[in-house]
Amino acid sequence: MRADVHRFSIADPSDVSALKAAIDGGIIDASSIVAVIGKTHGNGLVNDYTRGYLTLCLSILIGERSGRTAQAVREQVPFVFSGGVEGVLSPHYTVFTVTADEVPATNRKALAIGVGFTAPMRPADIGRQAQIDAIASAVAQAATRAAIEDVHFVQVKGPAFTLADIIEDQRAGRSPATDNPGKLMSFGRAACALGVAKALGEIPADLAVEAAVLKDFSLYSSVASMSAGVEVDVNEVIVIGMSSKWSGTLAVEHTTMIDALDVGSIHAMVQRLGFPAAPQIADAGRVRAVFIKCEAQRDGMVRGRPHTMLNDGDINEQRHIRGAVGAIAASILNDTGLFVSGGAEHQGPDGGGMIAVIAEKVDV
Amino acid sequence: MRADVHRFSIADPSDVSALKAAIDGGIIDASSIVAVIGKTHGNGLVNDYTRGYLTLCLSILIGERSGRTAQAVREQVPFVFSGGVEGVLSPHYTVFTVTADEVPATNRKALAIGVGFTAPMRPADIGRQAQIDAIASAVAQAATRAAIEDVHFVQVKGPAFTLADIIEDQRAGRSPATDNPGKLMSFGRAACALGVAKALGEIPADLAVEAAVLKDFSLYSSVASMSAGVEVDVNEVIVIGMSSKWSGTLAVEHTTMIDALDVGSIHAMVQRLGFPAAPQIADAGRVRAVFIKCEAQRDGMVRGRPHTMLNDGDINEQRHIRGAVGAIAASILNDTGLFVSGGAEHQGPDGGGMIAVIAEKVDV
Amino acid sequence: MRADVHRFSIADPSDVSALKAAIDGGIIDASSIVAVIGKTHGNGLVNDYTRGYLTLCLSILIGERSGRTAQAVREQVPFVFSGGVEGVLSPHYTVFTVTADEVPATNRKALAIGVGFTAPMRPADIGRQAQIDAIASAVAQAATRAAIEDVHFVQVKGPAFTLADIIEDQRAGRSPATDNPGKLMSFGRAACALGVAKALGEIPADLAVEAAVLKDFSLYSSVASMSAGVEVDVNEVIVIGMSSKWSGTLAVEHTTMIDALDVGSIHAMVQRLGFPAAPQIADAGRVRAVFIKCEAQRDGMVRGRPHTMLNDGDINEQRHIRGAVGAIAASILNDTGLFVSGGAEHQGPDGGGMIAVIAEKVDV
Amino acid sequence: MRADVHRFSIADPSDVSALKAAIDGGIIDASSIVAVIGKTHGNGLVNDYTRGYLTLCLSILIGERSGRTAQAVREQVPFVFSGGVEGVLSPHYTVFTVTADEVPATNRKALAIGVGFTAPMRPADIGRQAQIDAIASAVAQAATRAAIEDVHFVQVKGPAFTLADIIEDQRAGRSPATDNPGKLMSFGRAACALGVAKALGEIPADLAVEAAVLKDFSLYSSVASMSAGVEVDVNEVIVIGMSSKWSGTLAVEHTTMIDALDVGSIHAMVQRLGFPAAPQIADAGRVRAVFIKCEAQRDGMVRGRPHTMLNDGDINEQRHIRGAVGAIAASILNDTGLFVSGGAEHQGPDGGGMIAVIAEKVDV
Numbered sequence A, B, C, D: 001m002r003a004d005v006h007r008f009s010i011a012d013p014s015d016v017s018a019l020k021a022a023i024d025g026g027i028i029d030a031s032s033i034v035a036v037i038g039k040t041h042g043n044g045l046v047n048d049y050t051r052g053y054l055t056l057c058l059s060i061l062i063g064e065r066s067g068r069t070a071q072a073v074r075e076q077v078p079f080v081f082s083g084g085v086e087g088v089l090s091p092h093y094t095v096f097t098v099t100a101d102e103v104p105a106t107n108r109k110a111l112a113i114g115v116g117f118t119a120p121m122r123p124a125d126i127g128r129q130a131q132i133d134a135i136a137s138a139v140a141q142a143a144t145r146a147a148i149e150d151v152h153f154v155q156v157k158g159p160a161f162t163l164a165d166i167i168e169d170q171r172a173g174r175s176p177a178t179d180n181p182g183k184l185m186s187f188g189r190a191a192c193a194l195g196v197a198k199a200l201g202e203i204p205a206d207l208a209v210e211a212a213v214l215k216d217f218s219l220y221s222s223v224a225s226m227s228a229g230v231e232v233d234v235n236e237v238i239v240i241g242m243s244s245k246w247s248g249t250l251a252v253e254h255t256t257m258i259d260a261l262d263v264g265s266i267h268a269m270v271q272r273l274g275f276p277a278a279p280q281i282a283d284a285g286r287v288r289a290v291f292i293k294c295e296a297q298r299d300g301m302v303r304g305r306p307h308t309m310l311n312d313g314d315i316n317e318q319r320h321i322r323g324a325v326g327a328i329a330a331s332i333l334n335d336t337g338l339f340v341s342g343g344a345e346h347q348g349p350d351g352g353g354m355i356a357v358i359a360e361k362v363d364v
Helices: A017-024 A050-066 A070-076 A129-145 A163-171 A181-199 A263-272 A317-333 B017-024 B050-066 B070-076 B129-145 B163-171 B181-199 B263-272 B317-333 C017-024 C050-066 C070-076 C129-145 C163-171 C181-199 C263-272 C317-333 D017-024 D050-066 D070-076 D129-145 D163-171 D181-199 D263-272 D317-333
Strands: A002-009 A033-040 A079-083 A092-099 A110-117 A150-159 A224-229 A236-243 A250-257 A287-294 A339-341 A353-360 B002-009 B033-040 B079-083 B092-099 B110-117 B150-159 B224-229 B236-243 B250-257 B287-294 B339-341 B353-360 C002-009 C033-040 C079-083 C092-099 C110-117 C150-159 C224-229 C236-243 C250-257 C287-294 C339-341 C353-360 D002-009 D033-040 D079-083 D092-099 D110-117 D150-159 D224-229 D236-243 D250-257 D287-294 D339-341 D353-360
Touching (some): A002 A017, A002 A250, A033 A050, A033 A110, A033 A339, A050 A070, A050 A079, A050 C050, A079 A150, A079 A236, A079 A339, A110 A129, A129 A236, A150 A181, A181 A224, A224 A287, A224 A339, A224 A353, A236 A250, A263 A353, A287 A317, A317 A339, A317 A353, B002 B017, B002 B250, B002 B287, B017 B050, B050 B079, B079 B150, B079 B224, B079 B236, B079 B339, B110 B129, B129 B150, B150 B250, B150 B353, B163 B181, B181 B224, B224 B339, B236 B250, B250 B263, B263 B317, B287 B317, B317 B339, B317 B353, C002 C110, C002 C250, C002 C287, C017 C050, C017 C092, C033 C050, C033 C110, C033 C339, C050 C070, C050 C079, C079 C236, C110 C129, C129 C150, C129 C181, C129 C236, C150 C181, C150 C250, C150 C353, C181 C224, C224 C353, C236 C250, C250 C263, C263 C317, C263 C353, C317 C339, C317 C353, C317 D317, D002 D287, D017 D092, D033 D050, D033 D339, D050 D070, D079 D150, D079 D236, D110 D129, D129 D150, D129 D236, D150 D181, D150 D250, D163 D181, D224 D287, D224 D339, D224 D353, D236 D250, D263 D317, D263 D353, D287 D317, D317 D339
Parallel strands (some): A150 A224, B033 B079, B150 B224, C033 C079, C150 C224, C287 C339, D033 D079, D150 D224, D287 D339
Antiparallel strands (some): A002 A092, A033 A092, A110 A236, A110 A250, A150 A236, A287 A353, B002 B092, B110 B236, B150 B236, B250 B353, C110 C236, C110 C250, C150 C236, C287 C353, D002 D092, D033 D092, D110 D250, D150 D236, D250 D353, D287 D353
8 A cells, every 4th residue: 555645725615626636637546535634714713614625625636537426525524624824824735645566575664544434423432531542443443554663743623512512411411521612622622632542551541540631641641632522423543644545755754742842852853854964854844744743831831931911811722822932933844834723731741732743754 | 321121011001010019119119110021811902991090000000109290201101002812821011121221342232212202193194104103213313312223123102092082083184094994903013113113224214105005015124113002192112133232131033924824033043042953942041022913914824835814803813913923922932922913014024023032141 | 565573582593493484384484585684693793794604594494494595685685783782782694575465545655666677796896986886776776666755774794704705806807996895895894885865865966975985074974874794895775764555564763862872862753663761661562673884983082981882802892882872772672682783894983883663653 | 188080091001191180279188099090901811010110110109209219119109000992991090099079068978099908929928818818908908998898899900920930939849820921810810809799798797718719709799809919929908889978979880790791780870879760871070080890600501602702712711702891881970981890719709790880969
């Protein structure tokens, strides 16, 4: 098998013209698309409908070009969009394709990708052990099926719910972890991250971790990136790593940022991908996709000085931190088409985050 | 003469406890304070009252400790506050003092500072030739009086006006450049920057540049940093540079950023101040103050990809770009207590900006 | 002919379930739909994509149920959505149908509706005489074709453009009225309103009014409601009034609000529709649709006290005024499913607005 | 005793010119001021510093004019400011004075006012039984001392805390009810309201109600109005009612709004104050002060249609509801200088609120 990665800018959340051109130009086979991850124009919070809008437009296009209904495409292909392109960030989507290819004679590893879905969930499932276990199972299966030896990045898109959904669940006798829609998104991201950590052995597999959700931040996954949105009711799982069973010219690396200013980790990772040491990479064209999770440090400080992100009633903390960490990564990678997602509960250390980069191998 | 620079974090815009402790502890002589520049908690737009709040609290304190009324202090000491500490940025203020000192025997230059004020202005003066000329004159005088040989940074705080002020002026038969309060702030910053450029010979002294205001962005100053706020009705000018007539352990450097991701210029400037080449400086304690101007690129692009800052109805473009460029500078300087101000009209090239750093000399 | 009006709440901008049920239940014939007007969840500003999202979902549904492509539906049916459901306002859409019916023997007037479209426009056309004249012509034709004797409400949806569009037009040598996307929306609404006023004889037909756009607010239409959005490139026109040539149980009335607190005009209009005098109507079920235009008073005052809507950097003035005037109308009409649109340039007197109500006739 | 009420508009949060003129003109004796309540320009959320700014400026003025320090004034006079003047609302403050006067021979009641303070509180006290009991005690004492027979309005301003305060308390081994600053404001308002209800017999005096805080919304006070702000560390209590022991020309009335559109209750209350029945009162000059509490209905509905206030990531729910209910009250009272405060937890029924009006008696 061979995985390829294509990234397209969008003018607005209905703009699928670039993928259409790539399909119609023979560059991408619509039926080879296994996942799409991107950043859309909305606020990235509960009332962000740009994620669903782009999902609809892409699923219609891919369906038309691959002889399926849009609905069938959505059930088969995870679409993970995070809203919020603060500061220099640029709205875009990244299309992952998998095509048949000969296994390389050498044991050299190449980019590999696996996907999976859980059953649908209701508000009362979010942040609970059931969600943790469902994610862990889906991640493990996806990684195994794709023969991924080194997992570098796991993206999960879980369901979010509006107040109306939450109230409906409460009336049906189910008790959600919170009745605040934004807070419930946080619970969901946390549970998904712990599910990933469980699947990958970052925390003991037999630990019942529901009690740690949003409480014990010493438990986390170093490769997990969780999103939540009202446009899905199942959890969609994308596992990306390296495999000696796959071919191709791409590689993936990741690192943990210990805090928002941890550029040393980013530089080290970039060098593992073969980029020369430099304040800013010169050969930005080699970068195929970048995935970042980040969050505002919970003690209200960054490197000894106070920040104001958690006290701000005008701009949500996630919008603040995405704009900041996204800009820092963009300045190193010489690229603004980054997937930067806030709400990094249990996804890296408190106040830190995760960054994964897919790039062309330097010596292929 | 000798200039010193002290930077203090603030918990809220009324928090002057750190300066109080420094004065009462004998570290700062209240009567030696010649200027204060800082970042406060507000949105940095027309309805940001945190700038005036901190000005009031500081002028009361300095007045009490130096035997003056708060009003007298405000007339003698420029207080330049920019609101908006987006992302990792930290609210703080920097106090500049000037004390008598022997002129060094050597011709080695040291940090020098000069201040000045223009006459009061009304809405209809803003953005006009009268403002440009008044600024040019005040800057030239301040630099000359302070015997500054190399000007690295000129901060101007000019007046802003609410809609009520603008309407009053219109009714009095004066015609402001615009009746939009936020836009008028933009006109004011532009005129001040062109005034600085005129004073420093960056544009011909005999050019009548009113027609270039917000139109011809090829005219700009590479050391100007303009703010506007409703809390002043005069233009306050602070000129910072190096002089062989001054003593002390501090130095200042500056550079022009060609765009928001221009980290190469920042790294080069940092090295001119004696910091070793590194993705992030290790010895952050040497940095005494940092001043940055930035703005969203007017063509809607950053390095070939679209940004959304100019189309956003929820978060003002200045808040976006401050959060982004501030984070990039913080990641290099290992410091979040930066003065980052948006609205860089004619202050550096379109979409770029200016950064100046005051640091302890490396070999003193 | 007979016009009917159906209003549906939406859970999110893709929720077309209620219309689907009405079509599938035989209540509405999809091919009889001539226009849709509604309020969606977004901010109602340039970067509001919820309008386009709902338009897409509705056009797909109506297309499927009437044997047309979604694209064909969009070219034949005006979809006018205004974003922003501030305060108590409720997201919804109102579907207008026209079916064949016998002309009533009596001369009693009934609700009548006509629609029209102009040619596509580019940024440089917006706010210009060409747009004014195109609107005037489209309105006059629509009213004539529908035999409307008393026009009570004219809704126009004109194109808005992002910064990228504006820059592209500038590069092609065309000069838009402004390069600020939000401001250009304002120019467009103004020109459309003056076009309506010209068509209806509210201003002299031979007046070249381009010079009055956003300048002379004494020129206005008392029945115009203008919206602008990036999702259209033509101007869509909906003319609603009473005609003795139409049958049916519905009537429409309108009034001019002289300022945001002008409830007397609303009460008088409600009574013209046959509702008894009361602080709040009891029989809210008779109300079929409500359309309101409003704006923040330009002198910064309401009834002698200052408002802050025009100085606010956190919440756009349109969001402020929609929330306020929408709540006032809701409190009288006992109904929150109101179409309330800001940006009332030349649509009623400065600081005031327009309200039109479609209700069941009281004595049918 | 005799209570008087003076209301002043403000241009910005430092504008105390109107009170200064009233004092210097002999209209108000600065030493007779017992309380100040007002609306300032900020967002009314945690990071709103306009409340503290106006408090500082007023306390300096009143101190200068009454021979006290500003600090002494702040310890003796409750200053209760709510930020957020959404929509048509107008920033202002209302000054309450008490002067010696002969008790009227008749038993006719007049406006009476009592004030009180609790001990300082830390984050861990907020929302707890200790706060409830302290408020109950302070309210009871203030009402008794002022001989108030009918309590119509109790305003409490309790402390709010930033994240830094909360973390400091946690580190000291105290456990706040939540570590979210905005949510802790909600706990504080809730506990204060239940304290008022306890003092006034609206809930049983011996009920330990801590468990009901933000849980059992059937418990509430019908006259309580709670605010919280970072600028105080004690709870300040203002009790307003009618007393036969007081003289003067003013009266106060209040009512409970069952939901945001409950204008019937407002009209009935206005008529109890002697205003003729009308959609909008004509004699707005008789209104001296208006106090409103309101909140977004927790089930996400208003009169059967969905609202979006609780799902909005751009505008806080309190800003939405203040703008809506404030506009409705303004439209009836013909006055925009209203104190409208969100966060009505346990202050009236869920989704409803409280309104109290001080007006000149009609027949004096």
